[in-house]
Amino acid sequence: MHRLVVVALVMTMALAPATWAQPSASQVLRWNVGTDFETLDPAKSTGIPEATVIYLLYEGLTQRDPQGRLVPGMAERWDVSKDGLTWTFYLRAAKWSNGQLVSAGDFEFAWKRALDPALAADYAYQLYYLKNGKAYNTGRIKDVSQVGVIAKDARTLVVTLESPTPFFGDLLSFHTLMPVPKTVVTGNPAWAGKPETFVGNGPFVMKEWTRQNRVVLERNPNYWDAKSIKLQRIEFSMIEAESTALVQYEAGQLDGSSNVPVADIPRLLKTGDFKAMPYIGTYYYLFNTTHKPLDDARVRRALAFAINRTLITARITRAGEKPANAFVPSGIVVNGTDFRQAGGPLMPVYDPALAKKLLAEAGYPNGEGFPTLTILYNTSQRHKTIAEAIQEMWRQNLGVKVNLTNQEWKVYLQTRSQHNFDIARAGWIGDYRDPKTFLDMFITGSSFNEGLWSNKAYDRLVDATTKTADQAVRMKAFHEAEKIFVQDMPLAPIYFYVQPILYKNYVQGLATDPTGPPLLRNVWIEGH
Amino acid sequence: MGGFIFRRVLSMLLVIWVVSTMTFFLMKAIPGGPFTAEKQLPPEILRNLERRYRLGDPLWKQYRDYLHNLLRLDLGPSFKYEDLTVNDIIRQGFPVSAELGVLALLFALAVGVPSGLISALRQYSFSDYFSMLWALLGVSIPSFLLATLFIYLFGLRLHVLPAGGWGTPAHLLLPAVALGMYPTGFIARLTRSSMLEVIRQDYVRTARAKGLAEITVTYRHALKNAVIPVVTYLGPITAAVLTGSFVVERIFAIPGLGRHFVTSIYNRDYTVIMGTTVFYSVFLVAMNLVVDVAYGFIDPRIRFD
Numbered sequence: 001m002h003r004l005v006v007v008a009l010v011m012t013m014a015l016a017p018a019t020w021a022q023p024s025a026s027q028v029l030r031w032n033v034g035t036d037f038e039t040l041d042p043a044k045s046t047g048i049p050e051a052t053v054i055y056l057l058y059e060g061l062t063q064r065d066p067q068g069r070l071v072p073g074m075a076e077r078w079d080v081s082k083d084g085l086t087w088t089f090y091l092r093a094a095k096w097s098n099g100q101l102v103s104a105g106d107f108e109f110a111w112k113r114a115l116d117p118a119l120a121a122d123y124a125y126q127l128y129y130l131k132n133g134k135a136y137n138t139g140r141i142k143d144v145s146q147v148g149v150i151a152k153d154a155r156t157l158v159v160t161l162e163s164p165t166p167f168f169g170d171l172l173s174f175h176t177l178m179p180v181p182k183t184v185v186t187g188n189p190a191w192a193g194k195p196e197t198f199v200g201n202g203p204f205v206m207k208e209w210t211r212q213n214r215v216v217l218e219r220n221p222n223y224w225d226a227k228s229i230k231l232q233r234i235e236f237s238m239i240e241a242e243s244t245a246l247v248q249y250e251a252g253q254l255d256g257s258s259n260v261p262v263a264d265i266p267r268l269l270k271t272g273d274f275k276a277m278p279y280i281g282t283y284y285y286l287f288n289t290t291h292k293p294l295d296d297a298r299v300r301r302a303l304a305f306a307i308n309r310t311l312i313t314a315r316i317t318r319a320g321e322k323p324a325n326a327f328v329p330s331g332i333v334v335n336g337t338d339f340r341q342a343g344g345p346l347m348p349v350y351d352p353a354l355a356k357k358l359l360a361e362a363g364y365p366n367g368e369g370f371p372t373l374t375i376l377y378n379t380s381q382r383h384k385t386i387a388e389a390i391q392e393m394w395r396q397n398l399g400v401k402v403n404l405t406n407q408e409w410k411v412y413l414q415t416r417s418q419h420n421f422d423i424a425r426a427g428w429i430g431d432y433r434d435p436k437t438f439l440d441m442f443i444t445g446s447s448f449n450e451g452l453w454s455n456k457a458y459d460r461l462v463d464a465t466t467k468t469a470d471q472a473v474r475m476k477a478f479h480e481a482e483k484i485f486v487q488d489m490p491l492a493p494i495y496f497y498v499q500p501i502l503y504k505n506y507v508q509g510l511a512t513d514p515t516g517p518p519l520l521r522n523v524w525i526e527g528h
Numbered sequence: 529m530g531g532f533i534f535r536r537v538l539s540m541l542l543v544i545w546v547v548s549t550m551t552f553f554l555m556k557a558i559p560g561g562p563f564t565a566e567k568q569l570p571p572e573i574l575r576n577l578e579r580r581y582r583l584g585d586p587l588w589k590q591y592r593d594y595l596h597n598l599l600r601l602d603l604g605p606s607f608k609y610e611d612l613t614v615n616d617i618i619r620q621g622f623p624v625s626a627e628l629g630v631l632a633l634l635f636a637l638a639v640g641v642p643s644g645l646i647s648a649l650r651q652y653s654f655s656d657y658f659s660m661l662w663a664l665l666g667v668s669i670p671s672f673l674l675a676t677l678f679i680y681l682f683g684l685r686l687h688v689l690p691a692g693g694w695g696t697p698a699h700l701l702l703p704a705v706a707l708g709m710y711p712t713g714f715i716a717r718l719t720r721s722s723m724l725e726v727i728r729q730d731y732v733r734t735a736r737a738k739g740l741a742e743i744t745v746t747y748r749h750a751l752k753n754a755v756i757p758v759v760t761y762l763g764p765i766t767a768a769v770l771t772g773s774f775v776v777e778r779i780f781a782i783p784g785l786g787r788h789f790v791t792s793i794y795n796r797d798y799t800v801i802m803g804t805t806v807f808y809s810v811f812l813v814a815m816n817l818v819v820d821v822a823y824g825f826i827d828p829r830i831r832f833d
Contacts, residue, residue, distance in 0.1 A: 039610030046565075120576035122569055138572035193611030211612070211620050212783030213694055239692065239781040244679060247691040248781075251684045410560025410796055417568060426566075447568045 027232040027525055029507065031518075032245045032257035036212045036238045041192040042178035043114035046122045051175055052258065052517035053236060056217055057200040058178040061089050061107070061157075062169055066511040066522050070169055074102055074179065074201065075157075084164035084469030085131075089157040094224040096181045097198075097205045104151035109182040111149045112136075126176040126431070129168055131160040164469035167434040174432070203229045203521055212238060230509075230524035249273075249502060255525075256503030256510075258518060262382060265319050265500065273502055276320030277512040280331040281429035281497035282438070284324070285375070285390070289453045289490055291422050293371065297488050298362040303423075304492035305348060306355035306397040307390055313495050316385050323349040324493035326486055328438045328478075331514045332430070335471050339435050343479050346486040347493075352397040359398050367399025374403045377425035378412040386494070387425065416450045424450070429497065430515050435478040436465060437515075442490060453490030504528075529824065536820065540813040547809045548598065548802065552591055555793075555801050562607035562796045581607060594802065603803035608795045614803035621785030622807075624694065625772030628784065631700055632708035632769055633762075640712040641758065644719025645751065651724065659716060666713025671706050675779040678702040692781040703780040707773055711765050715758055723754040756827055763819035767812040771804075 033049040042054050063073035075089040094102045111130065114121050115137045128134040131148030135141045148160030161168065171177060181199045184191050191197045198206040203226070204217035217234040220226065237254065239245040242261040248254045260274060268274035287294045287303070294300060309323030322330070325345035332339040348354065356366075364370040375391065377383040387404050394400045402423070407415060416424050428448075430437040441448035443459045461481035465474040486493075499512050506528035511519045563569060563577050578584045582593070597604060603614035643659040650656055682702055683691025690699050726732060727750050735745045772786025785804065792800035823830045 036609070038608055041610060044610055046567075117572075117576045118580070120573060120580045122563075122565075122573060122577075124573055125570055134572075137576075138570075190611050210783065211609075211617075212787070213781075237693070237781065238783075240787075241692075241778050241781065243676065244692045244779055244781055247679050247684050248693070251687060251691045253691060253693070409794065410564045411558070413564050413566060414559045417564075431567075447570075 026528075027230060028235065029231055029233070029520065029523055029525065030235045030237070030253070030255045031520065032237045032239045032248070032254050032259065034238065034242075034245070034257070034259040035240055037215070039192065040198075040206070040209075042175040042180065043110065043119065043121050043123075045175055048517045049238075049258070051513075052520070053215060053217070054175045054178065055202070055513075055517065055519060056204040056234065056521060057198075057202045057206060058175070058180075059094075059202045060173045060175075060178050061091075062172040064173055064511075064513060064519060066509060066519070068511065068514065070173070073173065074107075075172075078169075080469075084166065085161050087159040087161070087168065088152075089159070091155045091157065092224060093155075094201060095222040096184075096201050097220050097222050098181070098184070099222060100181065100183065101154070102179060102201050103154045103182075104157040105154065106179040106182050107157050108149050108151045109185070110178065110180040112144050112147055113180065113185070114176055115147060116144075121176070123176040126171060126174055129161050129163075129165045129171065131162050133162065163466050165466075166469050166471055166474065167432050167436070170432045170434070204231075204234065207233075214238065229521070231520070234520060246502070249504075255507055256501070256518075258501060260500045260502045262317075262319070262500075268502065269319075272505060274319070275501050275503065276498035277501050277518075278331050278514040279429065279497040279499035279512075280329055280433065280437075280514045281427060282324060282327060282329050283321075283425075283427045283494045283497060284327070285492040285494060286416075286421075286424045286426045286451045287453075287490060287492070288419060288422055288424075288451050290419065290451075291373075293362065293364070294373070294422060296362050298358045299364070300489040300492070302355045302359035302362065302398060303394065303400070304355075304489050305351045305358070306394055306400075307350065307492060307494060308352075308393055309349045309494055311393075312386055312389060316382070316389060317495065319500050320498045321495040322498075324495050325349050326482060327491070327493045328435050328482055329430075329496040332433050332435055334434065334475055337475075339475065339478070342475070343482060346483060347489075355397055359400070364400075367401070370398075370400050372401050372403060373422040374405050375423045375425065376412065376415060376421040377404070377406050378409045379406045383425050417447070419450055419452055426450075426491070427497070432515060435475070435482070436462070439478060439481055439485070442485065449490075451490050453488070455484060455488060458484045458488075529821075533817070533821070536817050540810075540817065543813055544806065544809050548595075548806050549591075551802060551805045552594060553587075555796075555798060556587060556590075558793075558796065560796055562798060564796065581605075598802075598806065603806070604799035606797055606800050608792075608797045608800070614799045617788060617800060618785060618803060618807055621772065621783065621788060622770075624782060625777070625784035625786055626770045628700060628704055628707060628776075628782065629766075629770035629772065631704040633711065633766060635704055635708035636711035636715055639708075640715030641719050641755070643712075644716040645723060645746075645754075647716070647720040648723035648727065648754075649746065656720075660720065663713040663716040663720075666709045667717070668713075669709065670775075671710065671773065672775045672779060674709055675703070675706040675776055678706055679779065692779065694780075694782050699780075699782075703776050703782060706780075707769060707776045711761075711769065714761065714765075718757050718761060719754060722757045723750060726750045726754045729753075752826065756823070759819055759822055759826065763815040764812060767808065767815045771808050771811060 033052055035049050037050045039045050042058050045054055059073045061073055061075040062070050065071045074091055074094055076092045078087055078089045080087050091104055096102055111127055115124050115127050115133055117137055117139050124137045132146045136147050150158050152158050184199045188197055195206045195209055203220055203223045205220045207218045208216040215236045219229055219232055242259045245257045246261055249257055265274055287300050289295050313321045313323050325347055328339055330338055330340035375387050377387050391402050415421055440462050443462050444454040458481050461477045464477045506525055508524050508526050509522040513519055563574055606612045606614055647656040647659050679691045682689040689702055693699050732750050735749045772784040774786045774790040777784045777786040788800055788804050
């Protein structure tokens with residue numbers, strides 16, 4: 001029996017067509033997204049891996065070019081009324097992958113579907129900017145015809161907004177606002193789950209989806225701009241173990257990967273395989289402002305200034321993150337100006353002397369009499385290392401002792417939402433390119449404001465930005481609001497994220513969305 | 529024997545009911561739910577979702593509905609994977625895990641039983657020490673280490689086998705060996721100790737005294753009885769290996785069932801937690817029944833009446 005099995009094993013090895021060892025053919029991209037997709041229905045999807053694929057399978061009214069600029073997609077052009085409330089889109093003659101025309105009715109159907117309470121889409125709130133969008137989704141009105149989107153004719157879509165929303169153009173390329181083929185979806189609501197029934201309007205179509213294993217896309221000949229697409233085929237694998245993905249990448253089985261083992265980053269930076277792409281996100285420590293002595297802004301500021309941020313980014317995270325000098329990260333460009341650059345640094349990245357002075361003013365010279373607080377973080381090696389570093393910095397710089405406690409992800413989220421913490425590690429990646437995505441999280445009563453900070457002047461400033469479409473007025477209010485925010489320090493910003501990504505140098509034309517996934521639409525393979 | 533099986537099936541049903549009830553209430557007691565997320569959902573949307581999945585119902589009602597659906601073999605929709613039901617997840621994952629598991633078990637038997645046999649027959653010889661050292665390593669090296677080592681060595685350095693993935697027979701080899709190492713070591717040690725006991729028995733001495741050939745004594749008389757503990761062990765290990773290993777499947781990126789046992793808990797994917805647990809318990813008690821029935825054929829001391 002022994003010998004038989006050995007023979008059988010050797011034979012399977014010999015007979016195996018060694019497809020895994022073949023190099024990538026021309027214009028085929030093999031990419032690891034890191035996990036299986038929860039859904040590829042653009043209305044229901046929530047994650048970055050899903051968005052990576054959805055942006056190839058569908059196209060919204062607008063899209064992003066490789067430089068990140070907003071360019072027309074399904075809409076050839078659009079007008080905005082003077083008050084900023086009515087947007088009229090003129091659609092191009094584009095086709096679904098089944099040959100049908102993409103009509104304005106498909107958009108109207110898709111948006112109303114995403115808002116339908118019965119669909120219970122997580123991201124329905126991305127459509128709350130529409131007139132009555134929220135009212136319909138939350139059941140306050142039952143009449144769907146009152147929702148502010150209507151197909152005037154097959155090629156004209158008229159959208160009415162609740163209030164002026166200058167960043168609405170940006171949201172249009174977000175997946176919740178993608179069109180879906182009305183005739184297909186009404187017949188089969190699960191159309192997006194199988195390649196046989198899949199219909200999309202993007203540059204690629206789904207050819208294969210083996211659960212937990214891979215998704216294969218091929219170029220969509222019916223796509224309106226098919227001639228600009230160079231890749232023939234994209235093979236996505238779903239390798240969850242980062243180290244395995246890296247071995248496959250180094251063994252030539254993958255051309256790129258959205259996940260990278262942190263420990264290997266310094267080595268991969270040297271070989272040029274690792275790229276730190278821009279990401280609009282901030283890693284921070286949230287203070288519970290209802291717990292003494294964290295109710296005192298001087299204490300919060302002292303703790304914030306005693307953190308040596310450069311040490312954390314240079315020694316722990318090591319992927320090119322920037323020490324935070326304010327809360328809103330760089331990368332949000334409004335009317336040609338980067339919000340962070342315009343606002344400048346609002347706090348020192350490290351000032352132990354000032355920290356010490358502030359703590360003494362608050363009544364705790366050299367940390368005397370300071371109670372032992374606890375830092376809460378979700379279980380992960382990286383968060384643990386950072387928390388240990390900060391624990392030591394506070395001990396050395398302030399004489400303050402803190403404990404560390406970690407919880408499994410969902411337990412931690414629940415603890416945070418129940419305000420059951422002193423100091424909690426947190427992070428935020430912007431939903432869209434406007435400072436609002438960061439600053440409206442901390443208005444009084446917001447569910448994200450888990451440290452229960454409240455400042456009336458701040459609330460008024462953030463609210464004022466929803467009343468006007470004038471970007472200059474809005475940005476001025478946001479800058480003032482952020483100054484109040486950092487001055488009062490309801491959280492200690494630590495660093496600005498970068499998006500870690502791994503790809504070979506023969507992969508050309510790759511861009512990333514700084515609020516989301518890698519954009520593979522314009523990729524081509526050259527010099528392989 | 530019919531009566532025996534009938535009684536056993538009844539007690540199996542009881543065990544499965546106890547397991548599913550305990551799992552159900554323990555699972556509901558963990559903080560956080562399927563829709564707990566960093567980007568907290570507006571309360572209205574959360575309500576819509578809870579209505580859709582009937583999470584707003586009182587716990588006893590959810591439990592009653594679950595049992596009711598379980599009787600109809602409907603394990604419900606996954607909370608995480610929109611297009612999949614738990615039945616789909618098992619239907620897609622189990623064949624993959626089982627294929628790998630069968631190969632791993634065949635490997636374990638093909639290597640484990642002969643090694644144990646040789647060790648016992650040549651006790652304290654070099655081959656005894658050698659195979660027992662390997663058996664010890666097999667049971668003590670964790671599979672994640674072996675798996676990582678295999679991938680690095682054969683996938684990257686030697687480049688003779690794929691570094692994980694699924695689809696061709698070449699993809700099976702490394703994970704099957706990594707998965708089979710533990711049972712191999714265990715079976716080898718079990719075979720050895722049980723064989724050592726059996727060859728000292730009177731009936732073996734009698735067989736020898738009758739002048740039977742050594743090979744007949746070893747295989748017909750000794751080994752047949754010595755494998756009984758191995759058969760006992762095969763019951764639970766078959767259930768465990770065939771339903772997939774989280775570690776091996778994760779490291780080798782294999783689309784099996786094993787990962788769901790762990791990830792469903794992280795995701796609070798209630799229906800998948802229940803489905804995989806019930807599936808595993810049914811498999812486990814069924815395998816134990818098979819083992820008990822098998823005793824009747826291989827162990828002359830056991831009769832079902």
